[in-house]
Amino acid sequence: MEEQPGLSEQYTRASPWPVFVALGLVLTEFGVFLGNYLLPVGVGGVLLLETSVVGILRESGYVDSLWPASLGVGLLVGGVGVALLTVGRFNRGVALAGAGGIAVLAAVGFFCYERGYL
Amino acid sequence: MAVSPELVFSVLMGLLLLVVAGWLTRLEDWQAYTPVGGGGYGESTGHGHEEKPAGLTRWLTTVDHKDLGILYSLFGIVAFAWGGITAMLMRVELTTPGMDFLASFGGVGLYNALLTTHGITMLFLFAAPLIFGFANYMVPLLVDADDMAFPRINAIAFWILPFATILMWAGFFLPLVGIDIQAAKTSWTLYTPLSSTMQGTGVDVFLLGFHLSGFSTTMGAINFIATIVAERDSVSVPWSKLDIFSWTILTQGGLILFAFPILTAAVTMLLLDRNFGTMFFAGEGGGAMLWQHLFWFFGHPEVYILVLPPMGLVSLILPKFAGRKLFGFKFVVYSTLAIGILSFGVWAHHMFTTGMNPRLTASFMAISLAIGIPSAVKVFNWITTLWNGKLRMTAPMLFSVGFVQNFIIGGVTGVFLAAVPFDLVMQDTYYVVGHFHFIVFGAIGFALFAAMYYWFPIMTGRMYDRRLALWHFWLSIIGGNITFIAMLILGYGGMPRRYATYLPQFMTWHAVATVGAFIMTFGVVAFIWNIWQSAQYGKRVDSGDPWNLKQSDQFTNEWQWYEGKRQTMLADGGEEDADDAESNAAD
Numbered sequence: 041m042e043e044q045p046g047l048s049e050q051y052t053r054a055s056p057w058p059v060f061v062a063l064g065l066v067l068t069e070f071g072v073f074l075g076n077y078l079l080p081v082g083v084g085g086v087l088l089l090e091t092s093v094v095g096i097l098r099e100s101g102y103v104d105s106l107w108p109a110s111l112g113v114g115l116l117v118g119g120v121g122v123a124l125l126t127v128g129r130f131n132r133g134v135a136l137a138g139a140g141g142i143a144v145l146a147a148v149g150f151f152c153y154e155r156g157y158l
Numbered sequence: 159m160a161v162s163p164e165l166v167f168s169v170l171m172g173l174l175l176l177v178v179a180g181w182l183t184r185l186e187d188w189q190a191y192t193p194v195g196g197g198g199y200g201e202s203t204g205h206g207h208e209e210k211p212a213g214l215t216r217w218l219t220t221v222d223h224k225d226l227g228i229l230y231s232l233f234g235i236v237a238f239a240w241g242g243i244t245a246m247l248m249r250v251e252l253t254t255p256g257m258d259f260l261a262s263f264g265g266v267g268l269y270n271a272l273l274t275t276h277g278i279t280m281l282f283l284f285a286a287p288l289i290f291g292f293a294n295y296m297v298p299l300l301v302d303a304d305d306m307a308f309p310r311i312n313a314i315a316f317w318i319l320p321f322a323t324i325l326m327w328a329g330f331f332l333p334l335v336g337i338d339i340q341a342a343k344t345s346w347t348l349y350t351p352l353s354s355t356m357q358g359t360g361v362d363v364f365l366l367g368f369h370l371s372g373f374s375t376t377m378g379a380i381n382f383i384a385t386i387v388a389e390r391d392s393v394s395v396p397w398s399k400l401d402i403f404s405w406t407i408l409t410q411g412g413l414i415l416f417a418f419p420i421l422t423a424a425v426t427m428l429l430l431d432r433n434f435g436t437m438f439f440a441g442e443g444g445g446a447m448l449w450q451h452l453f454w455f456f457g458h459p460e461v462y463i464l465v466l467p468p469m470g471l472v473s474l475i476l477p478k479f480a481g482r483k484l485f486g487f488k489f490v491v492y493s494t495l496a497i498g499i500l501s502f503g504v505w506a507h508h509m510f511t512t513g514m515n516p517r518l519t520a521s522f523m524a525i526s527l528a529i530g531i532p533s534a535v536k537v538f539n540w541i542t543t544l545w546n547g548k549l550r551m552t553a554p555m556l557f558s559v560g561f562v563q564n565f566i567i568g569g570v571t572g573v574f575l576a577a578v579p580f581d582l583v584m585q586d587t588y589y590v591v592g593h594f595h596f597i598v599f600g601a602i603g604f605a606l607f608a609a610m611y612y613w614f615p616i617m618t619g620r621m622y623d624r625r626l627a628l629w630h631f632w633l634s635i636i637g638g639n640i641t642f643i644a645m646l647i648l649g650y651g652g653m654p655r656r657y658a659t660y661l662p663q664f665m666t667w668h669a670v671a672t673v674g675a676f677i678m679t680f681g682v683v684a685f686i687w688n689i690w691q692s693a694q695y696g697k698r699v700d701s702g703d704p705w706n707l708k709q710s711d712q713f714t715n716e717w718q719w720y721e722g723k724r725q726t727m728l729a730d731g732g733e734e735d736a737d738d739a740e741s742n743a744a745d
């Protein structure tokens with residue numbers, strides 16, 4: 041497994057991320073905006089969007105390691121969630137704050153991994 | 159206890175994320191997690207198999223402008239089919255005055271939904287993506303760039319479109335599987351208070367899709383501007399040598415950059431009004447007029463967003479088959495820029511009958527009439543290009559000449575509409591419908607067909623079937639003129655637009671319009687069949703210059719690139735060449 045290069049290294053004109061950035065964005069807007077029983081769709085969408093944004097930033101070389109990107113994306117999404125909470129949108133607020141929190145936790149994990157604490 | 163929908167959706171989303179994660183792990187090697195160092199793209203080796211993986215994965219992961227151009231074009235053709243089917247359902251219903259054909263499927267409600275989706279689909283999902291398709295494929299070649307400025311953004315912009323389209327069309331298919339989400343019946347202009355008070359989640363789902371498609375367009379525009387300005391090879395293609403199609407794409411990008419944020423903001427406000435109790439468009443707030451001002455401040459530039467690149471295509475293609483350079487190239491560029499700027503000062507000509515201040519209507523009338531001048535400059539340039547030329551009536555040439563004919567009728571009827579007194583009489587009649595169909599199908603559609611035939615050899619390595627292409631042209635121009643002239647006449651008679659039923663006195667011309675629509679449909683079937691078949695089994699192109707452009711010294715960059723590509727392939731050995739062309743053609 042270690043020997044094989046990943047798709048984006050092997051092929052200069054291919055990237056697995058754009059389609060998931062798009063899908064994540066669409067599911068996020070759809071699920072979070074409509075809310076109610078579609079909120080789980082929104083949460084899944086946010087997680088997909090966060091992952092693919094971090095992935096595409098790393099792949100294109102805009103960031104060198106995963107943790108700052110993950111932290112930034114998590115704080116952004118979490119911030120929107122907290123803002124929604126303060127205006128009384130409880131369900132959507134918790135959903136976004138939670139999804140942002142997961143990305144922040146992931147950032148902590150990446151940080152420890154990169155520094156060799158894990 | 160029954161299973162709650164929340165639980166179902168949570169499980170489904172969990173599964174989706176697992177599948178995605180699984181697929182990604184297969185593609186990417188997580189162990190080799192190291193910074194890539196610089197952009198991972200741009201080193202084109204000119205050797206297909208090292209640039210991209212094979213099969214379906216290639217199309218899902220590609221960031222190559224040529225592949226994305228093909229994907230955009232395919233998407234545009236699928237949308238064109240949906241827009242055409244909905245149009246034909248309406249035309250069949252309109253053959254007779256009463257509600258009969260659609261009665262058992264949903265009656266007037268279904269008609270209104272078809273009307274809405276036909277307009278939105280043809281403008282935002284057929285015309286715009288097909289323009290982006292050709293621009294994606296050709297602009298980087300025309301300006302001597304390796305690829306678009308942001309290849310990944312390019313792919314993201316494309317992939318938003320199909321997902322957004324699912325949301326925009328969902329209302330037609332969900333009721334069939336028992337989900338009560340109805341298609342929007344707001345008309346494409348989404349006028350408030352109708353659109354802000356119409357009940358049903360279907361309208362919201364549609365609006366969300368529409369909103370997202372706007373992101374896609376804006377991303378695409380930024381990418382084209384950046385490509386033409388920054389990725390252009392300034393030695394081989396200085397500004398003075400930039401081709402006319404790239405000029406129009408650049409201008410279009412500027413228009414999109416200024417117009418689409420307004421649409422996005424307006425749609426956001428509409429969604430908030432509908433779902434979160436804001437009052438932007440309520441009577442106590444901005445009212446119905448606020449929507450119209452915002453919508454048309456976007457909506458009129460949108461007309462030029464859609465028509466400028468087709469004008470560029472015709473300006474590019476006509477000279478090739480007239481055997482001489484485009485007459486007054488500079489003036490065509492200047493008129494493009496002039497139209498681009500003026501297009502932001504005319505929006506209220508859609509609102510003359512709303513009771514706005516008459517002094518304001520006069521100024522909007524003046525600018526709307528003025529915009530006819532640069533448009534006429536272009537027409538005269540096209541005609542003088544043809545004058546005394548050695549005309550070769552190939553399919554792309556026929557469609558370009560057809561464009562000029564349709565554009566003259568569509569343009570002149572538009573100049574009349576710009577005059578306030580005339581508009582007061584004709585507003586909301588079939589005259590308006592006839593006018594803009596001459597532009598949207600007769601001009602924009604024709605130019606896109608011309609481009610499709612002109613670049614077909616580059617995009618597929620094969621030639622289209624000439625006879626079918628001729629059928630396509632003649633059926634389209636005859637059918638189109640019958641239908642749209644019948645609409646103009648209906649408008650003079652006072653037939654109002656957007657109605658599913660009408661008074662018996664209008665029946666004759668409605669029947670004529672339906673006959674014309676069927677003629678056009680046969681032409682479109684010939685087109686789609688031709689493209690589909692020829693891409694797979696058409697005669698292989700046997701030179702880098704299938705149009706004999708070298709003869710008249712018009713062998714432009716994209717063809718030079720194509721000739722170079724063919725030579726590399728020959729040098730590599732025929733086997734691989736055949737395989738590559740095969741896989742190209744099959745998709």
Ligand SMILES: [Cu+2]
Binds near residue numbers: 457
């Ligand atoms: Cu207008």
